[in-house]
Amino acid sequence: MKLTSIASLCILCSSGSVFAGPFENCPSKAFLMQDSVAKLYGIDLVSAKATTITASLTREGAANTSSVNAVGFNYKDQYMYGYSKQSPGSVVQIGDDYNMTELDVTGLPDTNFYVGDIQVVGTEPNQSAYYFVYTPNYGLYKIPLNGDLTQTINAIHYTGSENWNFKIYDFAFHPNSNLLYAMESNGNLHEINVNTATTTFITQLDTSGDSGAFGAAYFDINGQFYISNNKSGKIHKIDLSTSPVVGYTPTAAVFTSGPKSSQNDGARCAIAEVKVTDNSIDFGDAPNGYATTLADSGPRHLYDPNDDGQNLVYLGASVDGENINTAADLAAEPIDNSDDGVAFVTDFVGGQTTQVIVTASQNSYLYAWVDWNQDQVFSSDEVALDKVAINAGDNSLLIAVPETTLEGNTWARFRVTDGTEASNISATGGVSGGEVEDYEITTYASDAYPSESDWVTLSYEDKWPFAGDYDFNDLVMHFRSTRYKENGAIVGYRIEGEIVGVGATYHNGFAVRLYDQINASTQRRVARSEVDEANISFSIDGVVQENSPLEANRSDAIIIVMEDVWDYVQKNSGCQYFRTEVNCQNGSKVTFSVTIPLLAPKALADSPANVLDPFIFASNDHFHGEFMNNVDKRGWEVHLKNRAPTEAFAQSLYNVSGSDDASNPAGNTYFQTASGLPWAMEIGSAWQHPIENIDITNAYSKFAAFATSAGKNSITWYSEPQLSKVITSGAQ
Incomplete structure (x- = not known):
């Protein structure tokens, strides 16, 4: 059922009564008194729902014009009690009609009390109830609530309590031990024994960054302590089911985010259970x-x-x-x-x-x-x-x-x-x-290769098998591959990257084969049949792609990331290419990510690793040189040096007349010139690629020595560019 206002649980008193009638039962809700002119709310501690019980109280039948603090619920007589600041300040009893009746209490100092609660001792029908109030510098006072409350009541001062060295804004009596508990704004939790007028520091609680007054404190029947922060409205719960606190250190957890207020005071029937009362x-x-x-x-x-x-x-x-x-x-x-x-x-x-x-x-x-x-x-x-x-x-x-x-x-x-x-x-x-x-x-x-937070740079020339302008910026991208491991086996792959330069006149696609060539006789590969194609996730620039990137009719798993790179990059106005010309360096990079789960775990020793086999291929329906006129466009590929092409490669391209390529499949050499220069490179970091039409051997004077020595010489060639010949934002 939906929450019911506490007001509907009340029995109205007759108009001729001196005191209003008591509340009918011991409600699960907490009472919350707020604002400089007191308003009374019901707080469902489970849901944080605040129900206005009354927007205004009366005092002796007249309008109340001030705050009411130090409230407590007396489950012996089912009334609330508090201290009204309205002049003259006095202890008041609050009944089910929300009229405050003044009690004639002597022995209290002329000050405002904003900390209070009710102690009920004994068992029915021999229970006694006492209203306790506290204020710094004046101390703790006990006000008996037994017998005829129309008569004068003498408040009892606890000598020495005026010297208690803490600043609290509310406290509450434990329903079983009858010890008082209170928390300061810094989280310091205190236990107060009113029989001995002594206080014990328990611990400093972690209150999730809350500071300032904790102005409303409550207990439930199970000894759970709830305390509300005025500033945030958060109600923290502390397990004090064992009281006194001996042999354990209490901790605080946020229980509910309730209403906040500059003035906040709470009361609750301490023997009521906190329970779910709402189906929403x-x-x-x-x-x-x-x-x-x-x-x-x-x-x-x-x-x-x-x-x-x-x-x-x-x-x-x-x-x-x-x-x-x-x-x-x-x-x-x-x-x-x-x-x-x-x-x-x-x-x-x-x-x-x-x-x-x-x-x-x-x-x-x-x-x-x-x-x-x-x-x-x-x-x-x-x-x-x-x-x-x-x-x-x-x-x-x-x-x-x-x-x-x-x-x-x-x-x-x-x-x-x-x-x-x-x-x-x-x-x-x-x-x-x-x-x-x-x-x-x-x-x-x-x-991850090269690591979870770093990239390698892949750079391609698309004039193969001819040297062309050899500026190595036809496609430049940052790239990373990751293998997913579970119980020591590989269960999937992720490839991701960002395109940072396209200086190609031709139209090229980009793909990655899940393949790793260890040496001439040893390859590790993932077969297409091993891929869980239905659960591949694929996005470009954060947009989920509906098509499967797994190339059809292949034995190897080949991921087609882009059929045509030019379909995804945006040239700056006045630029012929993407981030490869002077004054054209700052176009938005294009990102991609493909996650490829496997149908079954694959042994680590049999699973490709490192950079895998990223390559470019000729886009369909676009010119790619006269030598390709009678060749299927997909048959043209460029791979990293000495990486064998895929099964889709057209073997006839090894024999193009006048080519600069010196590939020799029988000798396991691929995609290199006679002097060892490649058409595709992997650079071990972000890299500043050459400006359009600048030969890489001019932009990087040590590159030729590196390439022709099979990587033995000038291994850091990429760190020494001729700055006037490279795109300086290429690595960003």
Whole structure:
């Protein structure tokens, strides 16, 4: 059922009574008194829903004009008590009609009390109740609430309490031990024994960055202590089920994000259970180790806070409420059919960046956590998205995966809100509005080439088998390959890169064969039949590509990244090429990413690694030289030096008249001139490529010595350019 206002739970007193009638029962809600002219709210601690009980109180039948503080709920007589600041300041009893009746209390100093609670001792029918108030420099006072309250009551001062060295804004009595507990703004938790008038410092709690006054404190029947921060509205929960605190150190967790206020004071029936009373609460459903249950301050959203079904904030196509809040609920492995708002485009691989598509009902804010180390805790250093603004509809987002990520199954948590929360939320606790969605995911360890955060540069000449202008800028790209590992075997690959220069007149495609040539007699390859084609994820410039990049009718796995590179790059105005001419250096790079899962794990020793086999090929329906007039365009390829071409290669191209190529398949030499110069290069870092029509041997004077020595001489040739002959922004 929906939450019911506490006001509806009250029995109205007769107009002739001196005192208003008591509240009918011991409500689960907490009372919250706020504002300089007191207003009374009911706070559902589970959902953070605030219900206005009364926008104004009366005092002795007249309008109240001031604040009321130090409130406490007396479950012996079912009244609230507080201290009214309205002159003359006095202790007041608050009944079910929200009229304050002054009590005649003597012995109190002339000051305002803003810290208070009710102690109930004994068992029915022999219970006694006492109202305790405290203020710094004056100390603690005890006011008996037994007998005839129309008579004068003498307040008892606790000698020495005026010297207590702490600053607190509310306290609450433990329902079992009758010890008082209070927390300072710095998180210092104190235990107060009113029988001995002594205080004990317990510990300094981590309050998730909250500072300032904790102005409302509550207990529940299980000894759980709740304390609300005025500034943020967060209600922190501290397990004090063992009281006094001996042999353990309490910790705090955000339980709910409630309303904030400059003036805040709370009261609650300490013997009432905190429980779910609303069916429009969406809970998380990750295993219980992830602090998912209500008892562990699990994540939950009151998704319809206004009870009108309008302007709801959620992920995916729908949101619904479910009462999944206990360990037994989670052990039953519930399925939340409304967890449909996050699609995982690429895998979670250590050291890489993964892409997710998040669908939102309206403009909102997204949080995410991933348990990278698989310890069943969403810790503060596992925040993947922290209040990221998203738009209504689909949103493409990137999540950085730490290099230390463990391989295996783990969980991710996504929470969406309208953004009005006073401070960023955590992976646990209640929020008014929004939705939580938990997902089981697989993370992978990896070995990346050259590393998780670096690139190699690939540079191609497309005049093969002729030398051409030999400026090595027909295609220039940064490139990285990654192998996904699980239990010591390879389960997939990822290839990614960014195009930084295209100086080609011809139209070329770019592809990568999952192939690694160790030596003349040893190759490692992935067969096309080993690839899980249905689950390949492929994007260019962050846009998911619907077509499969796995080339059809091949025995090897060949990934066609781009059929024609020119279809994706944008030349600057007045430029003939892309980032290869002077004054044409700053066009936007084109990025790509392809994740290729395997149908079954492949032995590490049999799996290609390192740069794999990236190559260019002639685009169909475009001229690529007279020698290609009678040759299938796909049959033209250029690979790295001494890397054998694919099965699609036209063998007749080894015999083109007048070519500069000295390939000799019988001798396992490919794509090099007689002097050893290549048509494709892998440079071990980002690189400044030559300006259009500048021969690489002129732009880099040591390149020829490197190439003709089979890489033995001048191995750092790429670090010594003639700056007037290279694109200086090429490495950026």
